[in-house]
Amino acid sequence: MSIKNSKKIKVVLGSIPIKGKPTIIFEKSIVNFFNELSINIKKNKRSMDYSDLMTFGFWCRKANIIKLSENYLEKNFMLGRGNVLHIAPSNVPMNFAYSFAFGMLSGNCNIVRLPSKNFKQIEILCQIISKICKKSKFKKILNKFCFIKYDKSNEISSDLSRDVDARLIWGGDETIRQFKMYKTPPRCIDLSFSDRYSISVIKTSKLAKLTNDERRNFVRKFYNDSYLMDQQGCSSPQAIIWICDHKKEIINKFWNILHDIVKLNYEKDLSITNKKISLIAKSAIKTNINFKTEFKDMRIVRLRTNNITPEIEKIQCHFGTFTEINIKKINDIKKLVSRKFQTVTYFGFKNTELEKIIFKNGITGIDRIVPIGRAHDIGPIWDGYDIIYTLARIIGS
Amino acid sequence: MLDYKNIFSINPFSLNQKEKEKWYYNQQKILTAYHYKNCKEYRKITNKIYGSLKRSKNITDLPFIPTNLFKDFNLVTDTKYDFSKTLTSSGTSGYKNAKINLDRKTSLLQSKALSNIFSDILNKKKGTMFVVDSPAVFSGSNLLNARGAAIKGFSQLVDKSVFLLDKKMNLKINILTDFINSNKNEQFIIFGFTSFIWQHLVKKVMKNSFKLPANNGILIHGGGWKKMHDQSVNRNVFNYNIKKKLGIKKIHNYYGMVEQTGSIFLECEHGFFHSSIFSDLIVRDANLNVSPLKKEGLLQILSLLPLSYPGHNILTEDIGTLEGIDDCRCGRKGKYFSVKGRVLGTELRGCSDVN
Numbered sequence: 001m002s003i004k005n006s007k008k009i010k011v012v013l014g015s016i017p018i019k020g021k022p023t024i025i026f027e028k029s030i031v032n033f034f035n036e037l038s039i040n041i042k043k044n045k046r047s048m049d050y051s052d053l054m055t056f057g058f059w060c061r062k063a064n065i066i067k068l069s070e071n072y073l074e075k076n077f078m079l080g081r082g083n084v085l086h087i088a089p090s091n092v093p094m095n096f097a098y099s100f101a102f103g104m105l106s107g108n109c110n111i112v113r114l115p116s117k118n119f120k121q122i123e124i125l126c127q128i129i130s131k132i133c134k135k136s137k138f139k140k141i142l143n144k145f146c147f148i149k150y151d152k153s154n155e156i157s158s159d160l161s162r163d164v165d166a167r168l169i170w171g172g173d174e175t176i177r178q179f180k181m182y183k184t185p186p187r188c189i190d191l192s193f194s195d196r197y198s199i200s201v202i203k204t205s206k207l208a209k210l211t212n213d214e215r216r217n218f219v220r221k222f223y224n225d226s227y228l229m230d231q232q233g234c235s236s237p238q239a240i241i242w243i244c245d246h247k248k249e250i251i252n253k254f255w256n257i258l259h260d261i262v263k264l265n266y267e268k269d270l271s272i273t274n275k276k277i278s279l280i281a282k283s284a285i286k287t288n289i290n291f292k293t294e295f296k297d298m299r300i301v302r303l304r305t306n307n308i309t310p311e312i313e314k315i316q317c318h319f320g321t322f323t324e325i326n327i328k329k330i331n332d333i334k335k336l337v338s339r340k341f342q343t344v345t346y347f348g349f350k351n352t353e354l355e356k357i358i359f360k361n362g363i364t365g366i367d368r369i370v371p372i373g374r375a376h377d378i379g380p381i382w383d384g385y386d387i388i389y390t391l392a393r394i395i396g397s
Numbered sequence: 398m399l400d401y402k403n404i405f406s407i408n409p410f411s412l413n414q415k416e417k418e419k420w421y422y423n424q425q426k427i428l429t430a431y432h433y434k435n436c437k438e439y440r441k442i443t444n445k446i447y448g449s450l451k452r453s454k455n456i457t458d459l460p461f462i463p464t465n466l467f468k469d470f471n472l473v474t475d476t477k478y479d480f481s482k483t484l485t486s487s488g489t490s491g492y493k494n495a496k497i498n499l500d501r502k503t504s505l506l507q508s509k510a511l512s513n514i515f516s517d518i519l520n521k522k523k524g525t526m527f528v529v530d531s532p533a534v535f536s537g538s539n540l541l542n543a544r545g546a547a548i549k550g551f552s553q554l555v556d557k558s559v560f561l562l563d564k565k566m567n568l569k570i571n572i573l574t575d576f577i578n579s580n581k582n583e584q585f586i587i588f589g590f591t592s593f594i595w596q597h598l599v600k601k602v603m604k605n606s607f608k609l610p611a612n613n614g615i616l617i618h619g620g621g622w623k624k625m626h627d628q629s630v631n632r633n634v635f636n637y638n639i640k641k642k643l644g645i646k647k648i649h650n651y652y653g654m655v656e657q658t659g660s661i662f663l664e665c666e667h668g669f670f671h672s673s674i675f676s677d678l679i680v681r682d683a684n685l686n687v688s689p690l691k692k693e694g695l696l697q698i699l700s701l702l703p704l705s706y707p708g709h710n711i712l713t714e715d716i717g718t719l720e721g722i723d724d725c726r727c728g729r730k731g732k733y734f735s736v737k738g739r740v741l742g743t744e745l746r747g748c749s750d751v752n
Contacts, residue, residue, distance in 0.1 A: 270695050271740040273683045274714055277446075278463040284445040285438045285470055293446045297684035303445075 008156060013126050013133075014146035018109045022080030025107045025392050026069040033132065033141050034101060035062035040128045047128075050121035052094040060101055068105075068380065068388075078392040080107030081189070082165035087157075087179065088112065089171040089193075092233065093119035098378050099168050100145065105380075106391035110145040111160060116152075158182040166391055169193065191390060193383050196234035196342035197313040200225070200372060201333065203243040203348025208250045218347065219257040221373030225345055227266050228376070231318045235343040235368070235375045239312055239323035243330050243348065255300060262299045262320060273298050276319045283315040291315065291323065310338035330354070334361045341365030342383060345372045398431065399424055399701060401506060409513050409673035410729035414722045417731060421677055422456040424701055425710065429459050432707040436474040438466075439707040457679055457687050461697055461710040464656055467495035476500045476705045484546050486655045494542075497655055500705035507659025507702055508553050510675045514663055515554055517729075518615065518649060519586070526555040527573055529589030529598050531562040543655040544590055547619065550658065551588050561587075561598065568601045577612045584613045587645065590620035594639075595630060602642050609644045616643070619651040619661065623738060632668065652736055656708040660700040662734075665727035669720055672732045675701050680719045680734070681712070693718050693737065714740050 009016065023030070041047050041057030048054065058064075072078065084103045088096035096112055103110035114122060126147065133142045150156050161167060161182040166189040169179050176192045184190070200222065210218060226236050242251060280293060280301065289312065291305040301321040305312070308325060315323045327333070330349060334357055344354060344366055351369040358366055367384040370377065380388040404424075432439045433450055439462065443450060447460040466472065468486075478500040486495040499507075534545045541549070552558040561569055576585065589598070594616070602609070616639055625635065636648050652670045653661030660675035672678050679687055680694040688694035696717045703709045717736040725733045 268683050269740075270683050270716060273681075273685060274463065274695060274712070274740055277685065277712065278465050280446060281442050281463055281466055282469060284442045285466070291445050292448065297686075299684075 008150055008153065010149045012114060012147040012149055013130055014142055014144075016111065016146045016148065018083055018111065018143065018146055020109045020140070020143035020145075022082055022109065022393075023107045024077075024079045025072055025388065026065070026105055027107060029137070029141070030104050030107075030144075031062060031065050031069070033138050034060040034065055034104070036132050036135075036138065037129065038062070040132060041125070044124065044128060046124050047121075050093075050124070053121040053125060056094050056097045056125075059098075065105065072388065072392075077395045077397070078107070078389075079395070080109070081391055081393045082108065083163070084108045084110050084166045084168065084391060085160055085164045086110060086112040086168045087171055087175060088115055089175075090115045090117060092170075092229070093121050094125075095170055095378070096122070096147075097125060099170065100147075102380050102387040103168070103391060104144065106388040108166070108391055109143075111164070112145065112147050113160075114147055114149050116149065154178075154182075161188075164188055166191070168387070189390060191383075191385055191387060193234070195340070196383070197338075197340040198235045198237050198343040198345070198375065199239040199241055199341070200237040200345045200347075201241045201243065201330070201349075201354070202254075202346070202372070203245075203330075204247065204250050205245050206348030207254065208247060215253070216257055218372065219254060220261060222345075223258060223261045223265070225372060225375035226322075227262060227320060230272075231320060233376060235345075237322075237343075237345055237375065238315070238317035239325065241333065241336070242324065242326045243328070244326040245328070248326075255302070259296075259300055266299065266320065268298060268319075272319050276301065276321060279316050279318060280321060283317075287311055287314045289315065308332060308335045310336055312336055313338055313340045331357060333357060334363060337363050337365040339364045341367075343368040343370065343375055345370055345375050347372045399427060401701075404674060404701065405509055405513060407674050408517075409510075409675065410517060410671060410731065412674060413730045414732060417674070417677075418456070421674075421699075421701075422459075425456060425459055425677075425699060426453065428701065428703075428709045431704070432474050432709065435476075436472065436707045438470060438472050439474070456677065456699070459710055461699075461712050462707060463712045464495065464654070464714060467497060467656055467706075467708070468493040471496055471498070472706050472708075473498045474703075474705055474707055476502065478502045478705070480705065482541050484655050484658065485540060485542050495655055497658070497708065498706050499658075503702060503704045503706075506704070508550055510659040510673075510702055511550050511661065512554050514661060514673050514675070515551075515617075517663070518647070519554065520584070523556045524584050524586065525576065526551060526558040526586040526588050527576075528552075528558055528560050529562065529587065529594045530560060531564055531566055532560050533564045544593075544620075546655065546658055547590075547653075548588070551586070551617065555586060558588075566597060568597055570602065570607070574609065577610050577614075582613055584615065587614055587616045587643075589618055591618045591622060591635070591650070592620065592624040594618050595625060595628075595635060599635075599638050599642060603638065608642055611644045614643070614645040615647040615649065616645050617649050617651065619653055621738075626738065654698075654713065656711055657698060657700040657703065659702050662698075665725060665729060665733070667726050669725055669727075669733040669735060671725065671727075671729045672734075678719065678732050678734055680717060688719070690719050690721065695740070696734070696736065716740055 038057050038061040086099045096114055100112050132138050161184050168191050169176050170193045172195045176194055289305050289307045291303040293303055295301040302324050304324045312323055317323055354369050433443055442462055443460045453459050481501045481504050482499050484497040528548055639645055639648055650664040651661045662670040664670050677699040679697040681697055682688045682694045696713045696715045699710045715736055717734050719734050722732050723730050
């Protein structure tokens with residue numbers, strides 16, 4: 001790989017160009033490396049403050065990776081495609097770590113562009129990785145990846161794209177559009193993670209059957225899905241679709257419990273209030289959907305509508321704003337799903353019910369169906385791709 | 398429509414809040430209904446966020462819109478008058494600029510209001526104004542940025558206006574010294590954006606250890622303190638140096654924005670901004686409830702002037718405090734307040750890089 005602009009690139013870890021060679025997927029030393037990483041993240045006192053780092057540490061433990069590998073190993077002989085370029089999103093600190101892990105576990109060498117902002121948890125993780133790589137048994141791992149940073153530059157991005165075998169482009173539509181302009185080798189594979197829209201679907205009759213404690217736990221999970229990233233992650237639910245067969249009081253109960261949790265846990269300030277009201281006003285102009293805005297304070301803003309249309313993804317809900325629609329039967333979901341739909345977090349019915357609707361109607365949206373509380377659990381299957389499978393080369397026989 | 402003839406006949410700072418409030422609310426109600434009827438976007442926002450128009454009991458219930466909408470949308474209220482110009486904010490690079498569509502009527506109201514507000518501190522209309530800016534600010538088209546709009550507006554208050562900077566932003570201080578030397582006791586105005594006055598006038602005068610002779614100048618400046626605070630210059634430092642180096646005794650800051658040109662808030666001798674008959678102010682907390690006196694919040698500002706765009710009631714991105722009502726030591730009636738600055742941007746999170 002020839003990198004003309006290498007001087008403008010800050011190498012955080014590893015070296016560029018990459019010296020290593022692809023290996024088979026889930027190669028032993030790499031699985032061990034991630035296990036070592038898992039142990040060291042857990043041990044590190046500074047990691048404790050960052051739940052996202054801790055979650056990654058837990059995810060990359062050996063037991064989990066071995067379990068993951070079982071989905072792939074029996075089938076075919078698979079090895080990495082070669083060099084993979086990862087463009088991490090600038091606002092989700094730990095996303096790069098998963099992207100990196102998928103690249104490594106699929107047997108590739110990896111160039112990872114870190115977020116431009118300095119996140120403490122990234123710094124800690126890099127220190128831990130650097131320490132592990134000094135151990136003799138992991139020394140060779142350092143040949144297999146490189147973490148870099150650079151200020152947005154067409155020249156560098158285009159140089160980096162010129163000779164890779166696959167690219168993982170996170171960071172939404174604008175970043176993807178940019179990267180698609182650069183020349184890549186004809187066989188290069190792009191996995192693009194565009195702007196997405198996610199919803200929750202809740203059956204009220206089932207919610208009514210929960211005990212008070214269970215209900216509180218449930219709402220807490222919903223809170224984590226929505227408020228933890230200011231409701232700005234692509235899998236954060238922006239709308240709640242109530243499958244509402246009879247009593248509606250349960251819905252108010254839900255909002256009251258959520259309000260208590262938000263009041264205790266979510267810091268709001270004038271700037272959030274300003275952004276929130278601006279976004280609602282923008283959505284009001286941009287869509288033809290009629291909605292009614294309801295809030296007792298700005299902690300939770302509910303945008304209620306009877307318009308069941310795929311246009312709902314145009315109502316941008318962040319910082320604790322929710323579009324709300326009541327439907328009678330789960331089958332009505334098909335009327336509002338668009339391509340942009342990523343995750344459906346659900347409660348009160350089986351995921352197979354939703355799967356059936358997707359299959360039966362040939363719906364082009366919805367790539368993930370997970371229970372409420374697991375919106376942000378990232379895995380190798382994301383946005384409709386199996387990332388590890390796609391990054392591997394299968395040798396047919 | 399509003400009875401502007403009557404409005405312009407009242408001294409802009411003479412009404413106490415109680416006298417003003419009910420009248421002002423009714424004027425705003427008329428204006429709100431007007432924009433609701435004639436601006437599609439305003440109607441959409443009102444219907445979807447506020448339910449409808451009918452529910453208001455007092456001025457705080459009337460639908461307002463966030464200022465940054467003017468950056469994303471071209472908001473126009475249908476008018477029978479011709480459009481005369483489009484104003485843009487002098488936004489910091491990298492940010493979108495606001496776009497304000499002015500018809501002749503609104504334009505005229507704005508300059509009349511500005512003149513009325515300033516008649517309060519300028520004892521006569523005629524005189525010379527020195528503008529701390531460059532003639533390059535006028536591009537020649539009907540697109541006018543906030544600086545240009547302010548200069549145009551203030552130029553109408555005087556007989557003659559003279560630029561103190563050339564096209565390359567070099568200071569031509571001799572114009573000013575010559576004027577003072579040959580018109581010893583004459584009142585004149587120095588006008589400019591706060592950061593321009595500091596950067597291109599005060600700092601240059603200080604650097605050359607130069608001093609203007611004693612004079613009858615009045616300095617009027619606006620545009621905000623953000624750039625000044627970046628250089629650790631506050632109001633005291635600013636005013637002190639102007640008095641000392643430029644020999645000017647009267648300094649008036651004003652608070653205003655391109656969305657409400659004309660109905661600016663004038664700073665009094667005691668350092669507070671005053672609402673005039675054309676404007677009103679509401680401070681709101683993080684829940685958008687009305688904040689009590691002395692409590693910081695988002696500034697919502699109202700104006701009776703905008704007719705060709707829905708800018709009569711806007712929520713700004715500025716933080717400020719309502720300091721008092723009717724009882725400022727300067728004697729002006731109505732609400733007075735202070736401005737702290739922009740709301741700090743919260744860190745944007747999420748998967749998408751463009752926000």
